[in-house]
Amino acid sequence: MSTEYRYDPEEIEPRWQKVWADERTWEVSNDVEGRDKSYVLVMLPYPSGEPHIGHLKVYSVGDAVAHFHRRTGRHVLNPMGYDAFGLPAENNAIKTGEHPRDSTKKSIESFRRQFKRWGISIDWSRELATCEPDYYRWTQWIFLQFYNAGLAYRKAATVNWDPVEETVLANEQVVDGRGERSGALVEVRHLEQWFFRITDYADRLVDGLDEIEWPEHVKTMQRNWIGRSEGAEVTFRCEDLGVDYPVFTTRPDTLFGATFFVLAPEHPDIEKLAAGTGHEDEVRDYVNRALTTDKEDRGNADRTKTGVPLGRTVTNPVNGEQIPMFVADYVLMEYGTGAVMAVPGHDQRDYDFAKTFDLPVKRVVEGVPDEGGDEDGLPYTGPGVLVNSHPDFDGLDKTAALEAIVRWLDREGKGNSSTNYRLRDWLLSRQRYWGCPIPIIHCEACGTVPVPEDQLPVILPDVEDYKPKGRSPLAAATDWVNVPCPSCGKPAKRETDTMDTFVDSSWYFLRYTDASNDEAAWDPEILKRWAPVDQYIGGVEHAILHLLYARFFVKALADLGHVDVQEPFAKLFTQGMVTKDGAKMSKSRGNVVSPQDIVAARGADTARTYILFIAPPDQDADWADEGVDGVYRFLSRLWRLSAAAADGPGAGADQPDVESLSPADLELLRKAHWAIEKVTNDMAGRFNFNTAISAVMELTNDVSRAVNERGDAEPQAVRFALATAASLLFPFAPHVAADAYSKLTGDRVWEQPWPAADSELLERDTVEVVFQVNGKVRDRASVPATASKNELEALAMASPKVQAHLEGKTVAKVIVVPGKLVNIAVRG
RNA sequence: GCCCGGAUGGUGGAACGGUAUACACGGCGGCCUCAAAAGCCGCUGCCUUUACGGGCUUGUGGGUUCGAAUCCCACUCCGGGUACCA
Numbered sequence: 001m002s003t004e005y006r007y008d009p010e011e012i013e014p015r016w017q018k019v020w021a022d023e024r025t026w027e028v029s030n031d032v033e034g035r036d037k038s039y040v041l042v043m044l045p046y047p048s049g050e051p052h053i054g055h056l057k058v059y060s061v062g063d064a065v066a067h068f069h070r071r072t073g074r075h076v077l078n079p080m081g082y083d084a085f086g087l088p089a090e091n092n093a094i095k096t097g098e099h100p101r102d103s104t105k106k107s108i109e110s111f112r113r114q115f116k117r118w119g120i121s122i123d124w125s126r127e128l129a130t131c132e133p134d135y136y137r138w139t140q141w142i143f144l145q146f147y148n149a150g151l152a153y154r155k156a157a158t159v160n161w162d163p164v165e166e167t168v169l170a171n172e173q174v175v176d177g178r179g180e181r182s183g184a185l186v187e188v189r190h191l192e193q194w195f196f197r198i199t200d201y202a203d204r205l206v207d208g209l210d211e212i213e214w215p216e217h218v219k220t221m222q223r224n225w226i227g228r229s230e231g232a233e234v235t236f237r238c239e240d241l242g243v244d245y246p247v248f249t250t251r252p253d254t255l256f257g258a259t260f261f262v263l264a265p266e267h268p269d270i271e272k273l274a275a276g277t278g279h280e281d282e283v284r285d286y287v288n289r290a291l292t293t294d295k296e297d298r299g300n301a302d303r304t305k306t307g308v309p310l311g312r313t314v315t316n317p318v319n320g321e322q323i324p325m326f327v328a329d330y331v332l333m334e335y336g337t338g339a340v341m342a343v344p345g346h347d348q349r350d351y352d353f354a355k356t357f358d359l360p361v362k363r364v365v366e367g368v369p370d371e372g373g374d375e376d377g378l379p380y381t382g383p384g385v386l387v388n389s390h391p392d393f394d395g396l397d398k399t400a401a402l403e404a405i406v407r408w409l410d411r412e413g414k415g416n417s418s419t420n421y422r423l424r425d426w427l428l429s430r431q432r433y434w435g436c437p438i439p440i441i442h443c444e445a446c447g448t449v450p451v452p453e454d455q456l457p458v459i460l461p462d463v464e465d466y467k468p469k470g471r472s473p474l475a476a477a478t479d480w481v482n483v484p485c486p487s488c489g490k491p492a493k494r495e496t497d498t499m500d501t502f503v504d505s506s507w508y509f510l511r512y513t514d515a516s517n518d519e520a521a522w523d524p525e526i527l528k529r530w531a532p533v534d535q536y537i538g539g540v541e542h543a544i545l546h547l548l549y550a551r552f553f554v555k556a557l558a559d560l561g562h563v564d565v566q567e568p569f570a571k572l573f574t575q576g577m578v579t580k581d582g583a584k585m586s587k588s589r590g591n592v593v594s595p596q597d598i599v600a601a602r603g604a605d606t607a608r609t610y611i612l613f614i615a616p617p618d619q620d621a622d623w624a625d626e627g628v629d630g631v632y633r634f635l636s637r638l639w640r641l642s643a644a645a646a647d648g649p650g651a652g653a654d655q656p657d658v659e660s661l662s663p664a665d666l667e668l669l670r671k672a673h674w675a676i677e678k679v680t681n682d683m684a685g686r687f688n689f690n691t692a693i694s695a696v697m698e699l700t701n702d703v704s705r706a707v708n709e710r711g712d713a714e715p716q717a718v719r720f721a722l723a724t725a726a727s728l729l730f731p732f733a734p735h736v737a738a739d740a741y742s743k744l745t746g747d748r749v750w751e752q753p754w755p756a757a758d759s760e761l762l763e764r765d766t767v768e769v770v771f772q773v774n775g776k777v778r779d780r781a782s783v784p785a786t787a788s789k790n791e792l793e794a795l796a797m798a799s800p801k802v803q804a805h806l807e808g809k810t811v812a813k814v815i816v817v818p819g820k821l822v823n824i825a826v827r828g
Numbered sequence: 829g830c831c832c833g834g835a836u837g838g839u840g841g842a843a844c845g846g847u848a849u850a851c852a853c854g855g856c857g858g859c860c861u862c863a864a865a866a867g868c869c870g871c872u873g874c875c876u877u878u879a880c881g882g883g884c885u886u887g888u889g890g891g892u893u894c895g896a897a898u899c900c901c902a903c904u905c906c907g908g909g910u911a912c913c914a
Contacts, residue, residue, distance in 0.1 A: 006866090217832050217909075224831080227913060249914060262914095301829080301912040335913045342914085348829095349912050422913055540908085613852075614840055620907085622840065630852050633867095640867090691842065694851035701851090708868060770847045775895040777847055815894050821846055825894045 005643040007636035009603025013735040017119055025750065026121040028077050030513070032529040038074040039530050040066040041509055041569075043538030043546070044081045047107035047129075048088050051114045053578045053585065053611070053623065054539070056595040060608040060732070061575055061617050061687065062537045063120045067731035068683045070121075071754040077530055079512040080115065080122045082108050084131035086501045087165060087181060090434035093466045100434040100466070104131060114596070118604045119734050126515040130436075130504035137457035138511065138521035139504055140439040142553070144450050145560055147440075151197045152428075154448060158266075159427060161189040166468035167431045168193055170500060171424045172225075172545045177294060185294060194429040194438060194497065198552045202226050202421045204566075205551055214572040215618075218543045225544045227422025232406045234415035236261060236314040236341060238325070241273065245314060248336035248420050251346065252409070253402035255318045256389035257364035258341040259354065262307065262326045265290035266333035270310070273325065277311025283327060290329040298329050305330055305353040316341075317414035318390070318405070328353060336420055344379065351379040364388050365398050426549065428500045433466045433473040435498030443485035443492035452486050458494070472496040505546055506553040509533055509568060521562075528564055536569035547572070573687060576620040578611065585623075593623050605733035606632045612689040612732055635736050638700045638729070641707060642722045642740035650715035653723030653745045658761070665717040668706050670761050672724040675699040677757040679728045693732060699725045719744055727755050771796040772823040773805040789816040796822035 020026060042062035045055055066078040082104075089100035089107075096103075108129055115122060128135050146152040160169045164182035168191060173180040198205075206226050209219045231250035238245060245261070263270060265287045274283040286308045290298070297303070307328025316323055330349055331340050344354035344361040354361050367384040386393045386401045392408075393401045409415030429438060437458045439451035451458055461480040463473050474496040475481060485492035507521075513530040514522040532554075538546075550568050557563040577584060580591040598607045610631040615621035658666065675695045682692035703721045706713035723744045730737035730749050741749035764785055769792060771779040779801040783792065793814055796802055802824065809826040816822050 220832070221909065224910065229913075231914085247914080251914080299912065303912085305912085330912045330914095332913065340914045347914070349914075352912090420913080543909085616841090619834090619841095624840065624853070627840065627853050634852085637867090690840095691851080694842075697851055704868090768847080772846085772895075775846090775893095780847070813894055815846090817846060821895090823846080823894055 005640040007639040007736070009605060009635075009735065012639075012739045013117075013119060013604055016735045016738050017116060020119070020121070021116070024125070026078065027123045027125050028075060030526045030529060032075055035075040036073060037077070037530060038066075038069040038535070039077045039509075039533045040069060040535045041077075041079070041512075041533045041537065043536070043542065044083050044505065044508055045111060046083045046086060046088075047104060047111045049107060050110050050594070050596060053593050053595050055111075055114075056118065056607060057578050057611045057617070057621075058537060058539070058575050059115065059118065059120050060612055061573070061689070063608075063734075064612065064683070064689055064731040065535055065537070065687070066121055067734065067750070068754070070750065071730070071752070073753065077126075077512065078122055079126040079515070080112075080120075080124070081126075081128040081508055081512065082111065082130065083501065083505050083508075084108065084129040085136075085435045085498075085504055087432065087434070090432060090466055093434070099462070101131065104129075114599075117599060118595075118608065121734070126512050128508065128511060128515055130501070130508065131434075133457045133459055134518060135508075135511065136436040136460075136504065139436045139499065139507070140451070140456050140458060141453060141521055142507060142557070143499070143503070144439055144453060144456075145562070146196060146556060147450055149556075149560055151200070151556055152194060153197065154192060154194050156190060156192045157195070157427075159189055159191050159193055160186040161191075163187055165432070166470055168427060168429065170427045170502075170545075172426075172548075177299065188291075193427050194495075194499075195425040195427055196552070198426045198549075199421060199423055201552050201555050202228060202423050203419075204555055205423075205548065208551065208555070208567055212567050212570055212572070214569075215540075215574055218540065218547070218572060218574060221543045222548055225423065225548065227420075229420050229422075231418060231420065232409065232415050233337070233418040234341065234409060235317060236339075237317070238273070238312055238314045240312055243269065245269075245339050246337050246415075247339050247341045248418060249341060251343065251402070252405045252415070253386065253398045254343040254346045254364050255316065255341070255405060256386075256393075257343040257345045257362045258316050258321075258323060259344060259360045259362055260324050260326060260342045260350075261314045262328045262331045262340050262342050262350075262353070263310070264331040264333040264338040265327055265329050267327070267338045270327055273310045273312050279309060279311040282308050283310060286327060290327075293329065301330075301349070305349070305356045307353065307357070317409065317412070324359075326353075326357075334424070335422065346379050346381055348379050348381075362388060426500075426552070428503055429497035430500055431468055431470065431472045431497055433460075433463060433468075433498065435501060436460070436504060437474070438495040438497055438499055440495040441483060441485060441492045442495060443488060443490065445490055446485055446487040446492075448495075449485055449487045449492070455486070460498075472498065474498070502545055502549050506549045507557070509536075509550070510554075510557075510563065524562060524564070531563065532565045532567055533569045535571045535573065537573045537575065540574040543574070573618065575617050576615070578621050578623055580623045582622055593625075598628060602628055602632045603635075603735075605635055605736045609635065609693060609729075609733045613693045614690065616690055617687050634697050634700065635733055637704060638696075638722070638725055639736050639740050641700070641703055641718075642726060642743055644707075645715065645718050645722055646743035648715055650719050653719045653741075654716070655720045656714060656716035661714060661717060662712075664706065664710060664712075665714045668702055668713065668717050668721050670764075671699050671702045672721045673757045673761040675728060676724060676755045677762060680754070680757065683731070689732065692728070696725050696729050699728075724755055727752065767819050769819065770821045771799055771802050772821060773802060774825060775823060776805075778802050778805050785819055787818065789818060792816050792818065792822050796824065 042058050066076050070076045084104050089104045092103050093100045143152055160174045162169050162179035162182050162184055164184040169179055174186050178185055206223055206228050229250050232252040233246050233248050235244045235246050270287055274280045307326045310325040310327055312325045313322040314325055342350035344350040345363045346365055361378060365384040366387045367382050384398055386396050406417050437460050439458045441449045443449050461477040463477050466473050481494050483494055510522055514526045554563055554568040555566060558566055580593055585592045610628045613631055678695040679692040682688040703718055723741055726737045726740040727749055738749050766782050767785045768780055768782050770777045779799040781795055793816055811824055812827045813825040
C-alpha cells in the first residue's frame with residue numbers, strides 16, 4: 001500500500017474538537033417532550049493536579065455509553081462538574097499559603113482542558129463547581145429545608161475526632177478506628193455537632209435497593225452498612241435498684257438460655273450499679289482502662305474477653321431467674337441499648353466470656369440430626385428446636401418459638417418486637433475552612449436561627465490562616481462571624497463549621513438538569529424530565545459513602561416535595577482500577593502512567609480505545625505500553641484504508657447490490673453485518689467494550705486483506721465495510737471515526753443513526769459442522785445450513801476419519817445438533 | 829471468621845452446556861528497502877513425530893451429561909468488602 005496516507009491524530013483530533021466546540025454539538029436542550037431521554041452521568045471528579053489514568057478510563061466508559069445512546073435515538077444529557085471543596089486544597093493552602101480557591105481553579109482548568117483534549121462529549125453549558133457561590137447557595141438552601149423539616153439538627157455527641165486533620169469525621173469516614181484520609185487513630189470527643197437524620201430513612205434505604213439495577217455487591221455493602229436486624233427488645237429488671245434494663249436481641253428464642261447480663265463500659269448506670277457492692281474500685285479501674293483502649297484493639301474479636309462483675313443481678317423476664325451482671329468491653333454503647341443478655345450456649349462472644357469467667361452454659365436449642373444438626377458443639381447457632389426452656393415452647397422450631405416468645409413478652413409487657421440498625425446519623429459539620437458554610441446564626445436569645453433564604457448564599461470569607469486549631473479557621477473572620485440575629489436583631493454569631501464535602505456531591509446530579517437557574521436549585525418541572533440518572537458510572541470506592549448519602553438526599557427531598565423520584569441512580573456501573581505491572585499506580589512505586597503523555601504520543605483516540613480494549617471495563621486492567629501500539633496500529637490502518645478508499649473508485653458508502661458481488665466480497669459484507677450485530681449487543685448488554693473493539697478490528701483486518709492480499713475487492717464493498725467500521729468505532733475513538741467516515745461519505749457520523757444488521761446477510765447458506773466421537777472432534781465438513789439430522793448423521797458416518805475411530809467399537813448413541821455438530825457415542 | 833469476586837497460552841484477554849485459546853501484545857520467518865522505520869504476508873498452547881499423524885490442556889480432586897472453561901460438590905491460591913452490631 002502506498003505510504004502517502006499517514007494517520008496523524010495531532011491534526012485530526014483538534015480539527016474535530018473544534019467542530020464540536022464551535023457548533024456546541026453535545027449541548028442538549030431541556031425540551032425532552034416526547035423523546036426517549038437518557039441521563040448518562042459519570043461521578044464528578046475531585047480536581048487536584050492533572051487527571052490520572054482512572055479518569056481517562058471512567059470518562060471513556062461514560063462517553064461510549066453517551067454516544068451509543070445518542071446514536072440509538074435518545075436525547076442524552078452528559079454533563080460535567082467538579083467536587084471542588086475539600087481537604088487536599090486546604091492542606092495545600094496551609095503549606096504554601098495559596099488560597100484554595102486559586103489552586104482549585106487551576107486544577108479545574110487543567111481538568112477541563114484534558115477532557116476537551118480527550119474529546120469527551122460533554123454538555124459544557126451545564127458545567128458547575130461545588131465551591132462556587134452560585135452552587136453552594138443551593139447546598140445551603142437544601143440544608144435549610146432539612147433543618148426546617150427536622151432532618152438537620154445539632155446535638156452534643158460522642159464523635160470521632162481526627163487529631164491530624166483536626167476535625168470531626170462521619171462514622172463512614174472512620175476505617176478500622178482510623179481517619180480515612182489521615183490514617184490517624186481517631187479520638188473520642190464530646191462535642192456539639194450538626195447531623196442529618198439519615199437513620200429515619202434506614203428502612204427505605206434498604207428497601208429501595210430492590211428497585212434499582214446496581215451491582216449486587218454494592219447493594220450488599222449498603223445493606224451491611226445500614227445493618228438492619230430484626231429482633232426484640234426485652235426488659236430485664238434489677239430489683240436492688242428498681243431499674244429496668246432493656247436489651248436488644250435478634251434471638252429472643254434463646255431467652256431461657258441467658259445465664260448472665262453485660263453492660264458496656266460507657267453505660268451511664270455503671271457507677272450507680274457498682275456502688276455499695278464492694279466492687280466499686282475494680283469496676284472503676286476496668287471502665288477507665290476500657291475507655292482509654294484503642295478502638296482498634298477493642299474491636300478485635302480474637303482478643304480474650306475481659307470484664308468485671310458488678311455485684312448485682314437482673315431478673316430474666318421469662319423464668320424469673322436472677323442472673324449476674326457484668327461490665328465488659330465487648331458490649332458497645334453505640335449499638336442497641338448498650339446492654340446485652342448473654343446466651344453462651346448460642347453466641348460465640350458470650351460463650352468466650354462464659355469460658356473465661358467460668359459461667360454456666362446452657363443449651364436451649366438442639367439441632368435435628370437428620371437436618372444437619374450438631375450433637376454437642378456449643379455455641380450452637382444452626383437450625384433446631386427449643387429444649388430446656390418451658391413446656392409451652394420446648395419442641396417448637398426455633399423460628400416459631402421466637403415468634404411465640406415475642407408474643408408472650410408483648411402480652412406480659414416485658415418486651416416487644418423491634419428492629420435495630422447499625423447506621424448512625426450523618427455527622428456533617430467539619431472544623432475546617434474549605435467547605436460550604438452552614439447557614440445558621442447562633443443567638444443568645446433565640447438559639448440557633450436559620451439564615452433567611454433571601455440572604456443566601458452565606459459567602460465563605462477569606463481568612464489569613466487556614467490552619468485548624470481545634471475550631472474552624474472561620475472563627476477568626478470576626479467581621480463575618482458577628483452579625484445581627486435575623487430574628488431579634490441583637491448581636492449574634494455565625495456558625496463557623498463548614499459542611500462535609502459529601503453534602504456538596506449529594507445533589508449535584510439534580511443541579512445539572514437546570515444548572516444556570518438563579519431563582520431556585522432547579523425547576524421541578526425540568527428535573528422531572530431528566531430524573532433519575534439512567535446510567536451512573538464511577539468507582540466502587542463510593543459504594544457506601546457517596547451513593548448512600550445521595551440516595552438519602554433524594555428520598556428526603558422527595559418527601560419535601562422538591563423531587564418526584566425515590567432513587568437518584570436507576571443503573572450503576574462500577575469500573576475497575578487501572579494497574580501497572582499488576583500493582584496500583586502510585587508515585588512511591590514509580591509506576592504511574594500519565595494520560596497526558598500517552599495522549600501526546602499517540603492521540604486521544606488511541607488512549608481511549610486502548611483503555612477500553614485491555615479488559616472488560618468492570619474489571620481491573622493492567623496497563624502495558626506495548627499494548628498501546630497495537631491499538632494505534634489498528635486506528636492507523638482503519639484511517640489509511642478509508643483515506644485510500646475515499647480517493648479511489650466508487651462513491652459514498654452505500655451498501656452495494658448483494659446480487660452483483662463475488663463470493664469474497666459478499667463475505668466482506670457479511671463480516672460488516674456480523675460486526676454490527678456483535679458491537680450492538682456488546683454495547684447494549686454489560687458494556688463489553690473490549691470485545692466490541694475486537695469485532696471492529698476483525699472487520700478492519702478483513703478489509704485490509706481484501707485490499708492488500710486479494711487485490712480485486714469491489715470498491716463499493718470496501719467503502720461500505722470501512723464506513724461501517726468507522727461508525728461502530730465512533731463511541732470509542734470519535735475523532736478518527738468521524739474523519740474516516742466523513743472522507744468516505746461526506747457525512748457526520750454522529751448525525752447518522754446507529755447501523756442495523758441485516759439478518760438475511762447474517763444467515764449463511766453453508767455452515768461448517770464438526771463430527772465428534774465421544775465428544776472429541778475428528779473431522780469437519782462444510783454442509784448446507786438446511787441439512788437434516790439424517791443427512792448429517794450419514795455424512796459423519798461416511799467420514800474416513802470418523803470411521804477410524806469407530807473401528808471395533810459399538811455405536812451407542814448419535815447426537816445431531818443441526819448446523820453445529822454430530823457426536824457419536826461409542827462403547828468398547 | 830463471614831460475605832462477594834476471580835484463577836484459561838510467554839502476556840492482557842475471547843468463548844448462549846456444543847470446533848477452547850477470538851482480538852491484541854510479545855516472539856519467529858518472509859516481502860519491500862542500499863539500509864532502517866513504517867507498511868504488507870505468514871507461523872506461533874504443550875508433548876510426541878523427519879513427516880502424515882497421535883496424545884494432552886481452562887488452579888486441584890470428584891460428580892452430572894452424548895458432550896463441561898461453563899452446571900453441582902469438596903479443596904488450594906489470589907483480590908475486594910466487612911468484622912465483638914447482640
